[in-house]
Amino acid sequence: MSTYLTEEPTQVTDAAVSTRLSSLDTLESEAIHIIREVVAEFEKPALLFSGGKDSVVMLHLATKAFWPGKVPFPVLHVDTGHNFPEVIDFRDRTVERLGLKLVVGSVQEFIDSGELAERADGTRNPLQTVPLLDAIQRNKFDAVFGGGRRDEDKARAKERILSLRDEFGQWDPRNQRPELWNLYNGRHTVGQHVRAFPISNWTELDVWRYIERENIELPGLYYAHDREVFARDGMWRAVGEVSQPRPDEEVITKTVRYRTVGDMSCTGAVESAAATVRDVVIEVAASTITERGATRADDRISEAAMEDRKKDGYF
Amino acid sequence: MSTEIDTARAAALLDEAPLAHASLFRFATAGSVDDGKSTLVGRLLHDSKAILADQLDAVARTSADRGFGGPGAAGVQAIDLALLTDGLRAEREQGITIDVAYRYFATDRRSFILADCPGHVQYTKNTVTGASTADAVVVLIDARKGVLEQTRRHLSVLQLLRVAHVIVAVNKIDLVDFSESVFREIEADVQQVGRELGLGSDGITDLLVVPVSALDGDNVVERSERTPWYTGPALLEVLETLPAADELESHLESFRFPVQLVIRPQGALAPDAVAGGLDVEAYRDYRAYAGQITEGSVKVGDKVSVLTPGQDPRTTTVTGIDFAGASLTEAVAPQSVAIRLADEFDVARGDTIAAAGTVREASADLYAALCWLSPKPLREGAKVLVKHGTRTVQALVRSVSGKLDLATFKLEGASSLELNDIGHAQLRLAAPLPLENYLHHRRTGAFLVIDPLDGNTLAAGLVNDHPGDHEDERYSI
Numbered sequence: 157m158s159t160y161l162t163e164e165p166t167q168v169t170d171a172a173v174s175t176r177l178s179s180l181d182t183l184e185s186e187a188i189h190i191i192r193e194v195v196a197e198f199e200k201p202a203l204l205f206s207g208g209k210d211s212v213v214m215l216h217l218a219t220k221a222f223w224p225g226k227v228p229f230p231v232l233h234v235d236t237g238h239n240f241p242e243v244i245d246f247r248d249r250t251v252e253r254l255g256l257k258l259v260v261g262s263v264q265e266f267i268d269s270g271e272l273a274e275r276a277d278g279t280r281n282p283l284q285t286v287p288l289l290d291a292i293q294r295n296k297f298d299a300v301f302g303g304g305r306r307d308e309d310k311a312r313a314k315e316r317i318l319s320l321r322d323e324f325g326q327w328d329p330r331n332q333r334p335e336l337w338n339l340y341n342g343r344h345t346v347g348q349h350v351r352a353f354p355i356s357n358w359t360e361l362d363v364w365r366y367i368e369r370e371n372i373e374l375p376g377l378y379y380a381h382d383r384e385v386f387a388r389d390g391m392w393r394a395v396g397e398v399s400q401p402r403p404d405e406e407v408i409t410k411t412v413r414y415r416t417v418g419d420m421s422c423t424g425a426v427e428s429a430a431a432t433v434r435d436v437v438i439e440v441a442a443s444t445i446t447e448r449g450a451t452r453a454d455d456r457i458s459e460a461a462m463e464d465r466k467k468d469g470y471f
Numbered sequence: 472m473s474t475e476i477d478t479a480r481a482a483a484l485l486d487e488a489p490l491a492h493a494s495l496f497r498f499a500t501a502g503s504v505d506d507g508k509s510t511l512v513g514r515l516l517h518d519s520k521a522i523l524a525d526q527l528d529a530v531a532r533t534s535a536d537r538g539f540g541g542p543g544a545a546g547v548q549a550i551d552l553a554l555l556t557d558g559l560r561a562e563r564e565q566g567i568t569i570d571v572a573y574r575y576f577a578t579d580r581r582s583f584i585l586a587d588c589p590g591h592v593q594y595t596k597n598t599v600t601g602a603s604t605a606d607a608v609v610v611l612i613d614a615r616k617g618v619l620e621q622t623r624r625h626l627s628v629l630q631l632l633r634v635a636h637v638i639v640a641v642n643k644i645d646l647v648d649f650s651e652s653v654f655r656e657i658e659a660d661v662q663q664v665g666r667e668l669g670l671g672s673d674g675i676t677d678l679l680v681v682p683v684s685a686l687d688g689d690n691v692v693e694r695s696e697r698t699p700w701y702t703g704p705a706l707l708e709v710l711e712t713l714p715a716a717d718e719l720e721s722h723l724e725s726f727r728f729p730v731q732l733v734i735r736p737q738g739a740l741a742p743d744a745v746a747g748g749l750d751v752e753a754y755r756d757y758r759a760y761a762g763q764i765t766e767g768s769v770k771v772g773d774k775v776s777v778l779t780p781g782q783d784p785r786t787t788t789v790t791g792i793d794f795a796g797a798s799l800t801e802a803v804a805p806q807s808v809a810i811r812l813a814d815e816f817d818v819a820r821g822d823t824i825a826a827a828g829t830v831r832e833a834s835a836d837l838y839a840a841l842c843w844l845s846p847k848p849l850r851e852g853a854k855v856l857v858k859h860g861t862r863t864v865q866a867l868v869r870s871v872s873g874k875l876d877l878a879t880f881k882l883e884g885a886s887s888l889e890l891n892d893i894g895h896a897q898l899r900l901a902a903p904l905p906l907e908n909y910l911h912h913r914r915t916g917a918f919l920v921i922d923p924l925d926g927n928t929l930a931a932g933l934v935n936d937h938p939g940d941h942e943d944e945r946y947s948i
Binding site for chain 1: 493494495570571572573574575577581582584596599600603604717718731732734735736739740741742743744746749754757761762763765793794795796803805806807809820844856858861913914917918919921925926927928931
């Protein structure tokens with residue numbers, strides 16, 4: 157460990173403390189400013205809400221931004237049909253509690269109608285793009301909030317907080333508007349829409365510290381629990397309807413938790429005894445594997461996996 | 472498959488006291504690939520343990536494939552640190568860096584947001600973008616080359632954007648045998664450029680020079696024994712201890728609050744708040760103005776002016792500062808809050824609430840420095856949009872009065888501005904705005920110039936004083 161980590165913190169005077177915001181306060185304030193700008197400047201925003209921790213934090217920030225009023229936009233969920241049942245239940249309870257309208261885009265419906273084909277590997281995450289764009293167009297959403305963070309991977313590290321998308325939902329990394337000061341330019345033409353990422357500057361640890369500080373409820377599978385799992389691609393996969401072990405894959409019961417809660421067919425669990433939010437904060441602070449690297453098979457397909465999906469209109 | 476725990480790091484990061492108050496510090500890097508910028512950024516991320524095991528493994532594999540470090544190299548010596556900041560596939564294929572990339576790391580003193588600005592391509596556009604939100608900018612110089620024209624350009628842009636702290640890292644000090652005389656000579660040259668620009672001697676900015684070797688780590692995270700003649704702090708120590716721009720400005724008695732929107736639920740109260748015991752009757756006529764404090768601080772009971780374009784300022788009193796159910800007695804920049812006022816004025820998005828009597832008269836004549844960021848050049852007579860605070864108005868470009876030679880800091884005659892030019896122009900606004908000199912007001916002195924046809928951002932604007940007002944010589948035309 158480097159010596160600077162063990163040095164005494166800088167002594168600050170009382171006067172300085174009173175006007176100094178913590179990093180979480182600053183990040184929260186920035187996110188709320190962005191959420192309010194988008195609501196003020198767009199006709200019809202919506203928030204992508206999957207029940208995953210980043211989208212839960214986004215929704216929490218929205219409730220704070222408009223208190224004591226209601227969150228003034230609907231939430232949009234692209235349902236792969238392979239979601240964890242407890243996450244769908246959490247989604248529905250949250251929407252009910254906040255009195256929100258829920259719009260669902262269904263991957264299953266597109267597969268049933270023949271507009272999408274199941275992939276050979278069974279993974280449905282990459283299939284979300286078509287139902288997402290369909291829901292955006294049908295509902296005439298001109299801004300869609302997402303919980304994307306720049307620390308997640310190198311494509312997101314370069315994306316703007318307000319990211320302009322064309323008629324096909326595509327992101328053009330070479331043709332982005334410079335983003336200056338706290339002035340966000342959300343102008344767009346007919347057919348274009350904007351993806352807004354208010355927690356762009358948060359890290360995974362910031363998200364967990366914020367969940368702890370604000371006492372935010374999450375789906376239970378973020379915390380350690382016993383589950384029947386089997387090993388595949390270097391991850392623990394849950395046994396479920398869409399995630400069945402092959403004959404050579406041994407099913408065992410392990411104490412695990414999830415770091416992301418995507419499609420069951422491609423999201424893996426990590427062995428963990430972190431049963432409380434405090435345990436998770438400590439685990440994340442100490443973790444030596446990035447969250448996507450540890451648990452998302454779809455990002456491992458190629459190094460440039462996220463970049464390709466974003467160009468095609470993914471979150 | 473299991474999450475490995477580095478308990479020493481966890482303990483350091485989660486030691487309660489520092490974490491609770493760890494502040495956020497934003498900085499940018501400027502310099503070209505040849506100066507070793509990617510290596511420096513990689514070194515900061517690596518040595519502050521922001522690079523996780525799987526990322527490091529991937530980089531180590533690629534380094535080995537490319538034969539980096541030579542036979543027998545081990546540990547960090549065998550890793551090409553520049554690969555840690557390797558960007559998009561499109562960039563790797565073309566061997567260029569397209570855009571500003573944001574990176575994150577933390578020590579027990581601070582959380583850092585690093586805007587990594589590419590040096591070669593469109594350096595003005597990228598430097599302006601990165602510097603606009605930065606508390607500090609690190610400019611790299613190759614110790615073998617000293618102050619180059621590009622260094623002068625970078626420092627010129629940073630002075631114009633009024634970046635609070637400029638740190639010049641004299642890199643590759645190992646390649647000049649850790650020579651003090653080489654460093655002192657470069658340091659003197661940097662300070663000379665600083666004096667020419669007013670950088671570091673204007674009471675607003677400061678200018679520091681640090682000798683480093685990004686490749687070997689000297690003076691990056693820890694002070695090096697190989698530069699015994701350098702007694703100052705290592706680069707990371709500098710970044711950990713400098714005050715953030717908001718900390719420098721929050722003592723100013725110059726409260727500014729552009730109104731984003733009006734919160735007026737009229738009975739449509741949040742169900743979760745009601746379920747939590749919110750007094751529905753008391754909030755029936757609730758009305759508050761939501762926004763982010765851009766500068767200064769405000770207390771309940773303060774006298775404020777409401778500035779609405781086309782109207783005289785109206786003075787009233789702050790009766791409440793609300794934030795998500797909490798009543799605050801005081802708030803500071805950059806907090807997002809909702810403010811209640813004593814008088815039932817008609818206040819709307821685009822209006823500004825400011826400390827009473829501290830804002831000069833709104834004006835429809837805008838004199839400004841423009842950093843031109845678009846391939847579409849600026850011509851006199853063009854119609855554009857100006858976004859200032861939370862208001863966007865139409866504007867006519869009346870004249871371009873010159874452009875800055877960033878290497879000599881001289882103003883040359885010009886009637887148009889091209890991509891990456893910085894020049895001065897006069898615009899006529901369709902409605903008066905509460906414009907303030909950027910030199911003293913980094914938020915209310917800034918604006919965007921937007922193309923009304925396609926909505927693209929054309930320029931970053933910095934408000935100058937009107938000719939005839941008290942002028943600052945650095946901004947005179």
